[in-house]
Amino acid sequence: MALTGNDAVAEALRQVNPDVAAIYPITPQTEMMMKFAQYYADGKVDTEVVCVESEHSAMSATVGAAAAGARAITATSSAGMALMWEILYVAASNRLPIVMALVNRALSAPINIHCDHSDGMGARDTGWLQIYSESAQEAYDNTIQAFRIAEHPDVLTPAMVTLDGFILSHTMEVIDILPDEEVKKFVGEYKPENYLLNTEHPLTMGPLDLPPHYFEHKRQQVEGLDNSLDVIRQVAREYKEMTGREYDLLELYKMEDAEIAVMALGSSAGTAKEAVDTMRDKGVKAGLIKVRVFRPFPVVAILEATSNLKALGVMDRAIAFGAQGGAVFLETRSALYERSHPPVLSYIYGLGGRDVTIEHIAGVFEELAEVAKTGKVKQLVNYVNLREPE
Incomplete structure (x- = not known):
């Protein structure tokens, strides 16, 4: 199937069929979420699509959905990521396995809509996993794998899958698309252990965290990221068995x-x-x-x-x-x-x-x-x- 990078990621998201998608447009990501919204309008996903007023709200809505136990996604680029900066840290510190597509674009000023990695590299210390894609095929494959990695109980860390703006996002190439049932089986049903709507085991999430405990919570985030190295490789091995395509760190x-x-x-x-x-x-x-x-x-x-x-x-x-x-x-x-x-x-x-x-x-x-x-x-x-x- 011939797809742009944006369409390839949108197709992967359609196959995963997440519970919640928070959407706000920004070049060169816009077509990705527009395509996903079209899938929703056509009844091809039963995702709860939330059209928000800013990228800060997009990440906030995604955090709220994930905290409630939903499999949640969003996508952004450049200044959009800059606007959601505060909430990137909130997502990571609350150990919410959100998956976000980042279509890499330069940051202003001067205004530039083309590709560089200033947005992704600027977010390198937010506590998110970062997976980079060489091609639209890799963007598709990485998106599917990201859910398994982020949601693993030893990881529980949000993941951003990046693809270069325009160079990949708007360039068409032939993509090997998996059957829907194989993707659904590979990703599996999301069954979080701890979430706000679990009335059997109520919990508090994101409260005031003072000196006696804050340090330890930050160290736990480090452990989640460290644990992801083995999980990434294990997920890649399973993906190779299904597709024949090989991935590693x-x-x-x-x-x-x-x-x-x-x-x-x-x-x-x-x-x-x-x-x-x-x-x-x-x-x-x-x-x-x-x-x-x-x-x-x-x-x-x-x-x-x-x-x-x-x-x-x-x-x-x-x-x-x-x-x-x-x-x-x-x-x-x-x-x-x-x-x-x-x-x-x-x-x-x-x-x-x-x-x-x-x-x-x-x-x-x-x-x-x-x-x-x-x-x-x-x-x-x-x-x-x-x-x-x-």
């Missing part, structure tokens, strides 16, 4: 004998694969480490993937202002700190939808090859396809 492309590699996430990983092939044709042992799961950050998997490298370039589609390099670079360098590791360079690229091509990433590989050869890093933080002042 990372995807390693031609890393078996790689001496240099780039690390990337989102749609640019597909471009990077082509760049790897280009460099391989020139006799350069290049590879790609694609980060599928950014939160929790897969430290052990990254240590294993980078163990034989002579140089690593980490590509960030967002700036961490005031820091040395982007968020993925900072996480990676921190992960590698305790052991002997290759030189690690930061590459900022693609802000506001700026193109990144095979040639641009091949240029990154050429710089990494020189670093691997000489052991010298000329510049730690680099900018790809940036017009320098004359």
Whole structure:
């Protein structure tokens, strides 16, 4: 079936048939929830669709529904996520397994509706799981898996599934869609143990939490995220048995004998694969480490993937202002700190939808090859396809 990324996620949500969907439009997410609303209007889902007046209300409604025991969803982009910022923390701290599609878009100002990862990276410390998609197929598959991961009793943590704005959300590709009954069986019926409408075991949720207990509750959130690493892999194994499509925390492309590699996430990983092939044709042992799961950050998997490298370039589609390099670079360098590791360079690229091509990433590989050869890093933080002042 030929679908855009937005339509692919909407199709996955139709098949899951959640209890509640809170909807508010924002480019480039709008068509996704518009499609889901059409499914509702056509009687293809029996979801309670709540059309709200803002993204803050969308996340608030989703939190309320999830707290009451419903399987709840929403979707947003960019400034929409910024407006719901307060409630992202509320959802995570209340251990509500909401699933949200995030169609990545730059944050203002200046106003820009195109793709970068400023919204997702800005939310990296909110306590949500973050799963990035290279293609519309991955966005579809990741959405289905996200429910199983978030709702697992050892995790109970909200999950955002991201896809690059316009590059994936509005681009059509052929998607392998599963039969409805297989998706429903895989996801299963949502049966929360603790929820506000459970009159047999009444509880209070989200009360004033003072110093004697607040710290411990935050530590429990850490445990939920840590537990998700094994759950993500288990769910991926089960999904492979059903579909034949393989997923993990990372995807390693031609890393078996790689001496240099780039690390990337989102749609640019597909471009990077082509760049790897280009460099391989020139006799350069290049590879790609694609980060599928950014939160929790897969430290052990990254240590294993980078163990034989002579140089690593980490590509960030967002700036961490005031820091040395982007968020993925900072996480990676921190992960590698305790052991002997290759030189690690930061590459900022693609802000506001700026193109990144095979040639641009091949240029990154050429710089990494020189670093691997000489052991010298000329510049730690680099900018790809940036017009320098004359």
